[in-house]
Amino acid sequence: MSRNFDLDLIRTFVAVADSGSMTVAANLLHMTQGAVSQQVKRLEEVLDCPLFVRKTRRLELSRQGEQFLVNARKLLQLNDETWADMTGQSLRGALRVGVPYDLVTPLAPAMKAFAETHPHVDISLVCAASPELGKAVDSGQVDVSLIEYVASEAEGDVIRIEPLVWVQGRGSDAWRKRPLPLSMVDERCAFRPVVLGALADEGIAWRTVFESSNIEATAATVRAGLAITAWLVSTVPADLESLAPEATGLPALPSFAICLRLPATVQPAAREFARLVVESMSNAAGTTRVRVVKTA
Known part of the structure; x- marks a missing residue:
């Protein structure tokens, strides 16, 4: 039988x-x-x-x-x-996508393409700092995630590598002040230990002006000239400017890898979403806008 x-x-x-x-x-x-x-x-x-x-x-x-x-x-x-x-309908169900706060906008084209092609898959975003998202992938709390790592420590599939740059409002001189005023995403941000470590190595005192997981709130303090921050070059808004370390005396920052992580068991929807993310983001790096500051 x-x-x-x-x-x-x-x-x-x-x-x-x-x-x-x-x-x-x-x-x-x-x-x-x-x-x-x-x-x-x-x-x-x-x-x-x-x-x-x-x-x-x-x-x-x-x-x-x-x-x-x-x-x-x-x-x-x-x-x-x-x-x-x-x-004739390959994908159904739910898809939990992890993404750092600063990569939500760059991820939008892939989300739009996926939603149009697979309307029966319900996408939900889990926004968090990269270290938290790494744990979420490992524990199965998200089905696929973008995660930012220092380039030399990258895990998963590397979509692209780009520099971390100092950013301030146009015409601002916040970079000259000491202690250096910083506005950053909260203490779990992957950039924070790198930035603070670089400042410590150069003996540059700093103070926190504002911390928030809301990337727009962070940008607002930078636009107002109250502080500077550090972002991946492709995520710098057009109305802000990057600062060249050699012109300002600020320490050079390392490059970061934008990586795609999947859990041990990969559902078909996650695999297809990952493919679209690689297609849309691998060649979409932004243009560096670096201000050459003339010191007195």
């Missing part, structure tokens, strides 16, 4: 195998941890063998689990491809 696999059980098994955690798999699959545990147990009962070895901090595949994982992936791939071919 023929027997049929329950693909929901297999999908859960693959998510747990990839993440090594019932909790992470539950986040990826939008399920409770208890439901994930029950589904794994049901699959083990059907196959009459243990699929995982329960360690103290992580689940590891048993010998039978390693063998089954290869075919489990094939079954899911064939199912998803066949469903897409037969229904």
Whole structure:
């Protein structure tokens, strides 16, 4: 007598195998941890063998689990491809996209293209600082994310690398003041430790004028000439200007990589969204607007 696999059980098994955690798999699959545990147990009962070895901090595949994982992936791939071919609507469901505050606008073209092509996928944005988004990807709280790293420490797929530059309002002399007035995104921002470290290395005293996760609020204090900030060159608004370190005595800042991160288990919608992000952002770097300041 023929027997049929329950693909929901297999999908859960693959998510747990990839993440090594019932909790992470539950986040990826939008399920409770208890439901994930029950589904794994049901699959083990059907196959009459243990699929995982329960360690103290992580689940590891048993010998039978390693063998089954290869075919489990094939079954899911064939199912998803066949469903897409037969229904003509390949993608449905929800997609959680992580993005740093300063990259929301650069991400907009990819979001628009995806929404127009896949109207049955509900996109939700999770805006946070890059370190937080890295943790969200690892824990399955987002399905795909842009993350900013110092270029030498990049993780995931690097979309592009660009310089971090000092920015101030046009005609402002805020860069001359000491302590140097800074307006930055909150303390979790990936740029903050780099900027403060560079100033410390040069012995330049600084003070915080304003901190906020709202990028427009940060820009407002810079436009008003109250402070300077540091942004990726492609994100500098046209009405602000970048400052050349050699002309101002400010320390040079390192380049940052804009990276695309996906969790261990990647849903089809996330993979397609990632492709569109790479297409729209890889060649869309901004033009550097550097003010050459003449010192007295």
